[in-house]
Amino acid sequence: MCSCIVGGVSATLAPAPSPSPARPAPHRRTRLLALPEMRWALAATVAFLLGLVSDVAGMPVWVHGILYAVAYLAGGWEPALEGLRALREKTLDVDLLMIVAALGAAAIGQVLDGALLIVIFATSGALEALATARTADSVRGLLDLAPATATRLTAQGEETVPTDALATGDVLLVRPGERIGADGTVLDGVSEADQASITGEPLPVVKRPGDEVFAGTLNGTGALRVRVDRDPADSVIARIVTLVEEASRTKAPTQLFIERIEQRYAVGVVAATLAVFGIPLALGETLTDALLRAMTFMIVASPCAVVLATMPPLLSAIANAGRHGVLVKSAVAMERLGETDTAALDKTGTLTEGAPEVTAVTPRPDSGLDADALLALAAAAEHPSEHPLARAIVAAARAQGLPIAPADDFTATPGRGVSALVDGHRVTVGRDESATEDGTVVLVARDGEPLGTLTLTDRLRPDAPATTAALTALTGTAPVLLTGDHAGAAARVAGATGLTDVRAGLLPEDKANAVRDLQRAGRTVLFVGDGVNDAPALAAAHSGIAMGRAGSDLALETADAVVVRDELAAVPAVVRLSRAARRLVVQNLVIAGAFVTGLVLWDLIGHLPLPLGVAGHEGSTVLVGLNGLRLLRRSAWRQSAG
Numbered sequence: 001m002c003s004c005i006v007g008g009v010s011a012t013l014a015p016a017p018s019p020s021p022a023r024p025a026p027h028r029r030t031r032l033l034a035l036p037e038m039r040w041a042l043a044a045t046v047a048f049l050l051g052l053v054s055d056v057a058g059m060p061v062w063v064h065g066i067l068y069a070v071a072y073l074a075g076g077w078e079p080a081l082e083g084l085r086a087l088r089e090k091t092l093d094v095d096l097l098m099i100v101a102a103l104g105a106a107a108i109g110q111v112l113d114g115a116l117l118i119v120i121f122a123t124s125g126a127l128e129a130l131a132t133a134r135t136a137d138s139v140r141g142l143l144d145l146a147p148a149t150a151t152r153l154t155a156q157g158e159e160t161v162p163t164d165a166l167a168t169g170d171v172l173l174v175r176p177g178e179r180i181g182a183d184g185t186v187l188d189g190v191s192e193a194d195q196a197s198i199t200g201e202p203l204p205v206v207k208r209p210g211d212e213v214f215a216g217t218l219n220g221t222g223a224l225r226v227r228v229d230r231d232p233a234d235s236v237i238a239r240i241v242t243l244v245e246e247a248s249r250t251k252a253p254t255q256l257f258i259e260r261i262e263q264r265y266a267v268g269v270v271a272a273t274l275a276v277f278g279i280p281l282a283l284g285e286t287l288t289d290a291l292l293r294a295m296t297f298m299i300v301a302s303p304c305a306v307v308l309a310t311m312p313p314l315l316s317a318i319a320n321a322g323r324h325g326v327l328v329k330s331a332v333a334m335e336r337l338g339e340t341d342t343a344a345l346d347k348t349g350t351l352t353e354g355a356p357e358v359t360a361v362t363p364r365p366d367s368g369l370d371a372d373a374l375l376a377l378a379a380a381a382e383h384p385s386e387h388p389l390a391r392a393i394v395a396a397a398r399a400q401g402l403p404i405a406p407a408d409d410f411t412a413t414p415g416r417g418v419s420a421l422v423d424g425h426r427v428t429v430g431r432d433e434s435a436t437e438d439g440t441v442v443l444v445a446r447d448g449e450p451l452g453t454l455t456l457t458d459r460l461r462p463d464a465p466a467t468t469a470a471l472t473a474l475t476g477t478a479p480v481l482l483t484g485d486h487a488g489a490a491a492r493v494a495g496a497t498g499l500t501d502v503r504a505g506l507l508p509e510d511k512a513n514a515v516r517d518l519q520r521a522g523r524t525v526l527f528v529g530d531g532v533n534d535a536p537a538l539a540a541a542h543s544g545i546a547m548g549r550a551g552s553d554l555a556l557e558t559a560d561a562v563v564v565r566d567e568l569a570a571v572p573a574v575v576r577l578s579r580a581a582r583r584l585v586v587q588n589l590v591i592a593g594a595f596v597t598g599l600v601l602w603d604l605i606g607h608l609p610l611p612l613g614v615a616g617h618e619g620s621t622v623l624v625g626l627n628g629l630r631l632l633r634r635s636a637w638r639q640s641a642g
Contacts (some may be wrong), residue, residue: 037078041119041126044075048119052112068106071115075122076102100270104298113299113617146216146235150174150181153225163215163232170228174219183230186211191222191414203356203388203440203458206414206431222414273298276604293603296613300599309588312628317581317636324637325564326574327548333560335585336543338578339524343471343571344515344537346529347483347493350547350568351468352458354530356388358396359439363452374452376402378444381420381427384410389440390418392456393429417442429454439489458489460496463569468497470572480518482511484533512536528571529559545571576640581631588624595620 033039051067076099083096102114150163151173158173163181166172171187174180180193192204195217204220207213213226215235232238277294281287314331321328328334348354361371369377379397382390383404397404407420407427417430425446432443432453439457443450461467472478480501483490490504503514511529515537518525527534527541530548538544538558546559547566563570599616602608630636 035126037122037126040074040078041122044071044119044122047071047074048115051115055112065111068111068115072102072106072118075118079122100298104295108292108295108299110299146232146238147179147181166228166232168228168231172226172228174213174224174226176219176221176223178219180213180215180217180219180224180226182215182226182228182232183235184213184226184228186213187225187227189222189224190416191224192220194218194220220414221412269298269301272301293607296608297600297603300603300608300613300617301596302617306589306592306596309592309624309628310585312625313581313584313588313631314628316629316631317577320631320633320637321561321570321574321577324570324573325567326561326570327564328561328574330560333543334578334581336560336578337526337545337575338582340526340543340575341475342477342518342523342525343475343479344482344518344525344527344541345468345479345499346511346527346534346537347481347485347490348458349530350528351464351481351493351497352460355459356392356440356456357459358392358454359457360455361452362455364450367449367451369451372400372402374444375400375454376404377422377427377446377451378429378442378454380405380407380422381410381418381429381444383407384420385412385418387412387418389442389456393442393454439492457492460493461568463567464493465497467568467571468499470569471575472498474572474575477523480514482506482514482527482537484508484511508533508536512540515540526571526575545574573637573640577631577637580636580640584628584631588627591624591627592620595623 033042047067047070051064051071054067055064080096080099083099086096099118102118104114106114147163149160150166152159152161152166153171153173166182170182172181172184174191176191186207186209188209190206190208193207193213194204195214207224212229213224215232215238273294276297277290280293281290285293311331314334317334318328318331321334328337345351358375361375363369363371363374367374375393375397379394379402382393384407385391394404405422407422410418410420412418413430417428419426419428421427426448428445429442432441439455442454442456444452444454468479478501479499480503481490481494481497481499482503483493484506485504487502487504490502494500494502503510506514511527511534515525515527519540519542525541526543526545527537528545528547529535529538530546534546535558538546543561544559545561545563547568548562548564561574595616599608599613603613
């Protein structure tokens with residue numbers, strides 16, 4: 001048996017320093033060699049490989065003997081210590097059993113076999129420690145979104161206070177470019193807030209008096225007075241941290257079942273080994289023969305073959321997926337992906353590309369302009385602006401090869417648009433609040449006369465319709481769309497991708513609750529998302545996949561897998577690959593079980609020679625290993641990609 005790799009948050013999270021206005025301060029990620037488990041595993045692996053090379057090369061026995069001993073000590077001292085501590089609590093740790101099995105193998109001359117077991121355990125423990133540390137790092141990174149201080153308005157004027165000292169009812173001054181310090185309501189001012197980290201909306205949202213704002217979101221070019229409506233500990237972003245921590249600490253029922261089986265298996269093997277040694281000895285067998293039989297039993301009953309029955313298919317699938325742009329974080333994650341029977345998908349950045357594009361240019365019939373002229377005029381006025389809508393308009397004009405005239409006297413009004421002199425005329429481009437169609441509509445006017453409108457929408461990924469169809473065929477159920485965006489945008493994407501179960505306007509906790517509702521209905525849910533706002537749902541789902549190109553740190557760390565190349569079609573492909581790996585795991589368990597059972601019975605009923613026992617044990621290990629490596633073939637991914 002091998003320790004499961006489970007990411008959890010165990011570290012105490014301290015408040016982060018104040019970030020810069022434009023971008024959260026980068027948080028320090030745990031380095032690999034900073035973890036003692038990783039250093040010990042590396043030392044054990046290096047010593048084992050050097051010992052193996054010297055052994056094969058025919059060097060003196062003492063050379064590889066010392067190297068194998070170093071591997072035993074480096075990789076085995078910690079699980080042995082933990083096992084002894086468990087014994088003091090009257091619990092038999094399966095890791096201690098494996099240490100005993102490795103020492104037993106060494107006692108009868110199978111030093112290499114025992115060293116290999118030690119390396120497997122050390123590596124598994126190191127990966128578990130790394131997963132835990134990285135998850136804690138990602139939560140610290142989320143806390144970086146919230147500023148450390150805020151400007152509070154009092155009867156005496158302004159004062160700078162820590163955000164954790166804010167109370168409900170306080171009034172804050174949020175200057176242009178600052179991050180908002182608490183959840184609240186706008187009392188005065190007009191600006192735009194980039195709140196994609198909370199709601200997933202791809203474009204900044206205009207904020208006016210009476211509108212809600214969220215802690216950690218970035219204020220635009222206007223100043224706002226905000227009334228604090230929630231204690232900082234209860235803010236949306238703080239709740240995201242709590243949800244991720246809780247979900248990361250939760251163990252799946254399958255994991256709990258495996259732990260119970262491991263305990264019973266360990267007790268059974270120890271009892272059986274003692275019986276195999278003690279009973280023949282009591283009946284008159286010599287000490288050497290009884291010990292040899294018991295050590296042979298320990299070897300053939302060793303769960304090495306069972307460990308390798310499971311890991312090679314899953315690790316091969318992980319390696320193959322990695323070659324094709326999908327990072328699956330652990331063997332446990334790869335196995336769980338194949339259990340999916342319902343997919344839940346985020347919209348912005350997942351089904352769409354998370355960036356606006358001009359989808360319609362509509363001149364007024366009496367404007368005297370055609371579509372190209374209207375687009376070029378709007379691009380000229382927007383060219384000095386850094387707003388996402390402005391960049392999209394300029395990009396559309398350049399894509400058409402249109403000339404963009406220089407602009408003078410440029411001004412931008414938060415929530416209203418831009419104004420500039422183009423060829424001596426005052427050109428304004430601003431949101432058309434009267435528009436009812438889906439997307440963002442901007443009105444272009446010259447010298448106060450409306451000339452036409454531009455419609456901008458979030459680009460749908462080209463492979464989105466095919467991906468949703470593939471997931472429907474794969475799971476037997478159409479995916480569910482969960483988005484923080486408004487109902488109109490969600491309906492447009494759902495119509496383009498063939499989805500019927502659409503849930504819009506969701507905050508992060510709403511997404512997580514929607515996933516839990518599906519699971520309570522008996523579904524095994526795979527959630528696919530990319531933003532900070534998706535992290536709770538990624539953590540709550542049975543499996544989670546993050547889109548990697550623009551994915552937030554927390555989403556990438558919380559997810560079980562990351563689509564590094566940002567190809568949505570890789571999602572159903574990796575689920576199919578996981579199912580293929582699970583089939584090979586079952587095959588290997590049957591093979592390993594048959595060998596272990598046969599060899600154990602032979603040793604108990606007859607007289608199993610030690611060389612034959614070792615050959616059978618190692619032969620089963622090699623057989624299941626080779627069978628599992630079949631998923632390394634490139635054709636395995638092509639078959640999964642369909």
